[in-house]
Amino acid sequence: QVQLVESGGGLVQAGGSLRLSCAASGRTFRRYAMGWFRQAPGKEREFVAVINWSSSSTSYPDSVKDRFTISRDNAKNMVYLQMNSLKPEDTALYYCAAASSLSRPIGVTEYKYWGQGTQVTVSS
Numbered sequence: 001q002v003q004l005v006e007s008g009g010g011l012v013q014a015g016g017s018l019r020l021s022c023a024a025s026g027r028t029f030r031r032y033a034m035g036w037f038r039q040a041p042g043k044e045r046e047f048v049a050v051i052n053w054s055s056s057s058t059s060y061p062d063s064v065k066d067r068f069t070i071s072r073d074n075a076k077n078m079v080y081l082q083m084n085s086l087k088p089e090d091t092a093l094y095y096c097a098a099a100s101s102l103s104r105p106i107g108v109t110e111y112k113y114w115g116q117g118t119q120v121t122v123s124s
Contacts, residue, residue, distance in 0.1 A: 033050060067086075
């Protein structure tokens, strides 16, 4: 069982930066691939970033590549999403999620545990 709590969202101007954090409970945290997803009003939840259990591999969609960076600290049970050069289209509710996988899953249905989300709003 893994419980996830996101923090760090807020209102930022276009071009600015935010760092999201995800605190995970449970002694098996290091066994999970960790992902970030987002969902804007009226849209489906979409993949943003994933990191494997050992931090040796990450993946991003083209929409955020070179702007967002995912990282994790297994000793602290934490996952982070550094977001730079933010755009108004990045506005969404951002979710942290955990998948029982040794790879880098990108599908919503591959993730078993989800946080409640943290709101990111980017003004133009």
